[in-house]
Amino acid sequence: MTPATLDDFERLAGEVMAPGPFGYVVGGAGDEVTLGENRAAFHRWRLRPRVLVDVATVETATTLLGTPVAMPVGLAPTARQRLLHPDGEQAVARAASAAGLLQVVSTMSSDSLEAVAAASSGPRWFQLYVHKDRTVTQRLVERAAAAGYGAIVLTADFPVSGRRERELRDGFALDWGGLGNFPDLGGVEFLPLMTALHDQRLAWTDLEWIRRVSGLPLVLKGVLTAEDARLAVEHGCDGVLVSNHGGRQLDRVAASVDALPEVVAAVGGRAEVYLDGGIRRGVDVLTALALGARAVFVGRPQCWALAVGGEAGVMQMLGILRDELVNGMQLLGTPRVADVGPAHVAPGLPSAVSSR
Amino acid sequence: MTPATLDDFERLAGEVMAPGPFGYVVGGAGDEVTLGENRAAFHRWRLRPRVLVDVATVETATTLLGTPVAMPVGLAPTARQRLLHPDGEQAVARAASAAGLLQVVSTMSSDSLEAVAAASSGPRWFQLYVHKDRTVTQRLVERAAAAGYGAIVLTADFPVSGRRERELRDGFALDWGGLGNFPDLGGVEFLPLMTALHDQRLAWTDLEWIRRVSGLPLVLKGVLTAEDARLAVEHGCDGVLVSNHGGRQLDRVAASVDALPEVVAAVGGRAEVYLDGGIRRGVDVLTALALGARAVFVGRPQCWALAVGGEAGVMQMLGILRDELVNGMQLLGTPRVADVGPAHVAPGLPSAVSSR
Amino acid sequence: MTPATLDDFERLAGEVMAPGPFGYVVGGAGDEVTLGENRAAFHRWRLRPRVLVDVATVETATTLLGTPVAMPVGLAPTARQRLLHPDGEQAVARAASAAGLLQVVSTMSSDSLEAVAAASSGPRWFQLYVHKDRTVTQRLVERAAAAGYGAIVLTADFPVSGRRERELRDGFALDWGGLGNFPDLGGVEFLPLMTALHDQRLAWTDLEWIRRVSGLPLVLKGVLTAEDARLAVEHGCDGVLVSNHGGRQLDRVAASVDALPEVVAAVGGRAEVYLDGGIRRGVDVLTALALGARAVFVGRPQCWALAVGGEAGVMQMLGILRDELVNGMQLLGTPRVADVGPAHVAPGLPSAVSSR
């Protein structure tokens, strides 16, 4: 099968991956209500297309914190990508660079952030888990700044791991392999590092310190409420990433696209707002833009494409998404990214009554 | 099976058509959300029937831009109907004429517009795709006017084709055969013509030119928003056809019947409003009329009936729809088309909670 | 299987009846949206039970137009009940009398209205279809009055038959057998009588004439709108029966219980309001009462029970419904029928989002 959609990559990945890792990628927390909602919620919104607009030239380019990118779609941070493909994060780096897109590299990458940077010729940000020992964190963000990462994406929704029961139930545990950013695991034991990496005391006041030691713009990832969006802005965040961690942390929270409007309203233009969770279609991207996101990030489709075809797979996946986005912008009557606005979207109606 | 409903024609067409062409006819863009919604949305509306009205005599006749028709149901333009039946558009022309109904003939008809006109003794309009070379377009509309077409139906929602993945996925491509309106394809190559036929720079200001060179009333097809409906009226359109191109262009836009009320309100009686998309039942027609449409158009049922039985099939399909409409008018207590109004329809309630 | 619910009778009837007649009984018009909604709509309402009410003594008795009945549930008129059981309407008459319930006998009964009256010792009303020849109608209502029927139930929603496609599709046609009220069908041909029985010119002004020639109270059956409810009251109706003819006439109209509130509000206590359509449970009866109905009528369950067990079957079905109603009144905290009011019901919430 030649993949024609991002969902096709999921099917293909299910064929090439072992059930355990595949379940790890696709699964979510609890009853997976939020996982399902991330997709279903996009189907609830309706696009409002305008006609007789000149769409002969479509321009998908935009900027993220001032950095030019080829389209308002970035690569979300996901852990240890060598589990998906031997080329790991470097394959993603090459694909993202070739496509002119932003890659966000995980603290828990298989390769070191420097190795990923070496493979990348495009924009990249560094996703941060904060260690209880702040010197560990300080060294990480200093290395990221030195390696040309353009911003820190601080994950806020992971004081502890969510309960993903596919793993609990099956007793499945990934052989995680190495963590590229912590080569000296001879000195630091693995499990304590894992626990220490998610500081349960991380606080709003830490944000200023991270900005200072990194010298980089700061994006807060994992915001789902207006309250936290306001606090993020007040604590100097340059970006707010609306996310429920792909439905992998707390089940029953809102779909990210359903949380987007209240965050956008609370931020009030004082920071850029992004979204991840459930993006599979060009029309999903347009829906998020219309609701006020500046860009979206793709996580699972990236993993599937990487597993299916390495760098080429990721390129192919991004190409499909770009084709869909271009087509969608033409049919929505919005030839430039900035044309997409709140008048291009409206809530859909509840599902119809069922006949017999 | 003797077809008793329009849906029966779909089943029968699925038996007589090859999977590729059948998929082409029934399919939609993307996840086919809008395709499904076009049908489902009608099921959300509830008719409000009045009793003890004299319905001994039912009159389905009405006028469209002043032209008398036997019922407020027309034949939507669909491309190259010889793919469905050797008699193509001429079979539809004969059936429509016999039934006293309006046929809208596609720019991309198998037969030339003159040949279709010759087969027709009833009212007919000409659907227009605008060529980048305006002289090609001018010649088309002049020919249409000369051949007795009573209006131009300008398609506004097709700057580019939507992504219909049944075709992308299967690598299926129709052997399109000839385009009756472009017999000199020796001089014009096929694919460039196809591309050129959908001018991505088509603009509101082109409408006045089309009206002038055709000397005919103008209907704008593909409007889904109040904003565009107002612009259509301001640019002199005589009719506005609420349509999402049968769910074949941009997925996730509203069902046409859900977009109808805002268009009707925006037009405010300054033009006639029509609808296509999802019409399968007499009660669908009544719902659209109650929401303010002057008439509706049927696309896929026409294709299925043509494939199943040629002219006789189309006649049979139209007969069923007329019988359902008459029955519905009697049971709704609206013996004349003009009797159907906003008090005859109300939104239904969301679907019930499910028991175990 | 010993039936424990009214639905059980449907299952049992499906075993003992031939598919054709069974389909005739259970089927509805068009896509059977309204048929399904009649049931589903009850599931949308939520009862609000009160506790610590003295329910040691429960009294289900009430009156209908002044006539005492054992519970607010009557037997709806359904045609030619000998098709279901050799004892036909007389079996129902005996069961209804024994249960102290009101039977509404159809104009199109298998047995003559006099024969049914002879089998009945309880309250009975006569359902009327109005013949185009008013002398036929006048004779019918005079006979009904003479035979002790206590009211005329005029069917208003049947100017023509709805389109029930199970029959259209299968070419199934019931052998209707005789019409007890028209024994001289030697002189009147069958099909013309059928057509003439449903006068498509029946008007509001006919109501006064029916009241005069019958000398009986008048109930209008088939009302679904506030507008018609007001007209019914203004034209002197004593009762209004909210009904969509069991989903057998116009598809896509509201479930009868969803139409009930607007009718109750429009009537404003000036007439009694009843409901049929979808009653299968004691809690359905309570929901209708809470929304303002004085009583409800059961159609299909009566037919199934008659087919399954004749008089005994109908008795058993009514016994189950009475047991459910008594239990429901105790648990709702409403020991008398008049205790049930608007505070005992509230709309439910839309169905939940689905998890994966």
Place this chain on the structure above:
Amino acid sequence: MTPATLDDFERLAGEVMAPGPFGYVVGGAGDEVTLGENRAAFHRWRLRPRVLVDVATVETATTLLGTPVAMPVGLAPTARQRLLHPDGEQAVARAASAAGLLQVVSTMSSDSLEAVAAASSGPRWFQLYVHKDRTVTQRLVERAAAAGYGAIVLTADFPVSGRRERELRDGFALDWGGLGNFPDLGGVEFLPLMTALHDQRLAWTDLEWIRRVSGLPLVLKGVLTAEDARLAVEHGCDGVLVSNHGGRQLDRVAASVDALPEVVAAVGGRAEVYLDGGIRRGVDVLTALALGARAVFVGRPQCWALAVGGEAGVMQMLGILRDELVNGMQLLGTPRVADVGPAHVAPGLPSAVSSR
């Protein structure tokens, strides 16, 4: 299978229990609409998590009527637990005590309330069915007070049993075995006792008497409306337990979590409000707390766990729920029970339209 969720215990119980008793435990009244709604309704609410809160220390402890408990989850009263496991209520007592949780013991326990008390070292309340002979009731509550039960939980929604048709249909009847609190059944016959235990004349004015003769705080169980909640407070109740008896009494009443907000508002802080019905997840507990419950009670999961593993099974089930609750509190950003408030919950959106 090692159970990872409370639902897993249902599956396991289905394997170890005979179909009759299992059906008795899992079944509900009527069409089981309310039974299903108790679960589905939780899925309709969305949690609103806050980030960057110090959750290094989570404290699930709270108090119920002043009594400290380890978490805001108690063991609901369910009848004759020896049917589930030979150790019956004493197994639950030991598990609850070990977990520091409140056990509510049923009037209809297999073991006497004194025997259960002897097995318990933790907080316990006594659930009361009121006998028609008030001296029987007085002796029961005096014994409960003497045996150290800390409150009376008066069941208000059981004037008669609901109709649970699994039993009606199958003719299934439990061999109930003995009632520990009525050892002298030699003198009192069984069925009359059962009937007499549910006084259908129980009234608000009885509450004061129960409080007086027991000398204990009073919780009213089975309240679903604001009206009854206000009456409960006015009649001196210390707690109100929002419950529909697990969907086993009147079908079509609201899910308990959907009734919770109106009860909380009506009580207005004048009493503690609890909930049972549909609790299967830590996020269910959090949803109820956010909507104003002080604690929740688990019924069926307790039964399943008891059947599957006796005391150890109940311990395991409570451990899972505690782990989920702790995880949920960390991810919700509410390290103490009192932190959870109305801003942590919002209604979800209706289910999405379905694509084809």
